[in-house]
Amino acid sequence: xxxxxxxxxxxxxxxxxxxxxxxxxxxxxxxxxxxxxxxxxxxxxxxxxxxxxxxxxxxxxxxxxxxxxxxxxxxxxxxxxxxxxxxxxxxxxxxxxxxxxxxxxxxxxxxxxxxxxxxxxxxxxxxxxxxxxxxxxxxxxxxxxxxxxxxxxxxxxxxxxxxxxxxxxxxxxxxxxxxxxxxxxxxxxxxxxxxxxxxxxxxxxxxxxxxxxxxxxxxxxxxxxxxxxxxxxxxxxxxxxxxxxxxxxxxxxxxxxxxxxxxxxxxxxxxxxxxxxxxxxxxxxxxx
Amino acid sequence: xxxxxxxxxxxxxxxxxxxxxxxxxxxxxxxxxxxxxxxxxxxxxxxxxxxxxxxxxxxxxxxxxxxxxxxxxxxxxxxxxxxxxxxxxxxxx
Numbered sequence: 001x002x003x004x005x006x007x008x009x010x011x012x013x014x015x016x017x018x019x020x021x022x023x024x025x026x027x028x029x030x031x032x033x034x035x036x037x038x039x040x041x042x043x044x045x046x047x048x049x050x051x052x053x054x055x056x057x058x059x060x061x062x063x064x065x066x067x068x069x070x071x072x073x074x075x076x077x078x079x080x081x082x083x084x085x086x087x088x089x090x091x092x093x094x095x096x097x098x099x100x101x102x103x104x105x106x107x108x109x110x111x112x113x114x115x116x117x118x119x120x121x122x123x124x125x126x127x128x129x130x131x132x133x134x135x136x137x138x139x140x141x142x143x144x145x146x147x148x149x150x151x152x153x154x155x156x157x158x159x160x161x162x163x164x165x166x167x168x169x170x171x172x173x174x175x176x177x178x179x180x181x182x183x184x185x186x187x188x189x190x191x192x193x194x195x196x197x198x199x200x201x202x203x204x205x206x207x208x209x210x211x212x213x214x215x216x217x218x219x220x221x222x223x224x225x226x227x228x229x230x231x232x233x234x235x236x237x238x239x240x241x242x243x244x245x246x247x248x249x250x251x252x253x254x255x256x257x258x259x260x261x262x263x264x265x266x267x268x269x270x271x272x273x274x275x276x277x278x279x280x281x282x283x284x285x286x287x288x
Numbered sequence: 289x290x291x292x293x294x295x296x297x298x299x300x301x302x303x304x305x306x307x308x309x310x311x312x313x314x315x316x317x318x319x320x321x322x323x324x325x326x327x328x329x330x331x332x333x334x335x336x337x338x339x340x341x342x343x344x345x346x347x348x349x350x351x352x353x354x355x356x357x358x359x360x361x362x363x364x365x366x367x368x369x370x371x372x373x374x375x376x377x378x379x380x381x
Binding site: 008009010011013014037038040041042044045046048049050070071074075 | 296301302358380
């Protein structure tokens with residue numbers, strides 16, 4: 001998910017050319033209070049006019065307790081946004097309030113149920129309430145970590161290794177998995193330190209995250225490379241799925257492949273590898 | 289509709305700076321400066337005029353400095369300038 005400031009029409013016009021899976025147009029932190037009105041109009045008109053193809057379009061709105069939040073929702077729902085990203089979410093009630101506003105606008109324009117919600121969790125209270133937030137609405141499609149505000153609230157310093165974020169990251173992945181939605185990691189803002197960025201992406205993938213928030217097209221290649229299953233992994237996954245299908249035909253749920261026991265959890269992981277390979281474009285659905 | 293002078297936009301690449309102010313005579317008068325005026329000048333003026341008229345503006349003087357803005361940006365910046373000039377928002381409170 002690539003962050004793009006909602007007050008920069010040049011970046012908004014070009015963002016999809018770099019091929020991110022999703023683009024988040026930002027109306028919150030990257031827009032000054034004096035330009036909230038103009039950014040909202042830019043984002044509304046860009047969503048209505050620019051052909052972003054298959055790219056998932058997300059807009060980060062201002063909180064509803066500001067004078068901007070409700071207008072942001074009206075503007076982006078009327079423009080057909082895929083996902084509204086809530087900033088600084090701390091409770092399930094906040095999600096329900098946003099859902100209510102979305103519904104009001106969707107009813108007005110006759111497209112009830114179209115808009116999904118993603119919540120960014122950026123405080124200790126938000127982490128404590130992560131599962132309640134993740135399950136607050138059937139529109140919820142993901143939760144994400146916002147590390148800078150979280151660390152300020154935690155009274156901890158950011159470090160290269162990210163130890164201060166370990167509990168928050170694990171909590172978000174567990175809550176997202178329990179709720180059956182996506183988990184997205186925070187941004188890495190030092191564009192000159194690609195080595196630490198790479199290590200961080202590898203680390204968050206190993207924790208179970210579905211993706212990484214990014215702030216520059218230069219970061220896309222690294223994320224795609226790390227999240228795309230390798231040829232060996234795909235071959236192994238296909239062999240596992242083929243073997244279990246063969247076994248199920250014979251009425252067995254457990255088999256051995258190359259001397260290792262293959263049971264349900266192994267098959268689930270193999271199926272996920274195949275899904276990721278298809279989504280990454282390295283495997284066609286016919287080959288799966 | 290009563291107008292005061294207002295601006296919206298920037299001079300960054302891909303953007304357009306719109307200034308709207310009261311006109312001395314009826315109609316919408318547009319002064320456009322653009323590096324692509326030869327190819328797209330009429331189109332840019334047409335988007336500005338249609339957007340302003342759609343928001344109830346019948347008389348105004350508009351100065352536009354274009355830096356290669358798409359039509360959707362021209363529309364957004366013109367709308368923002370009109371909203372700022374009239375105080376009438378396009379969204380509900």
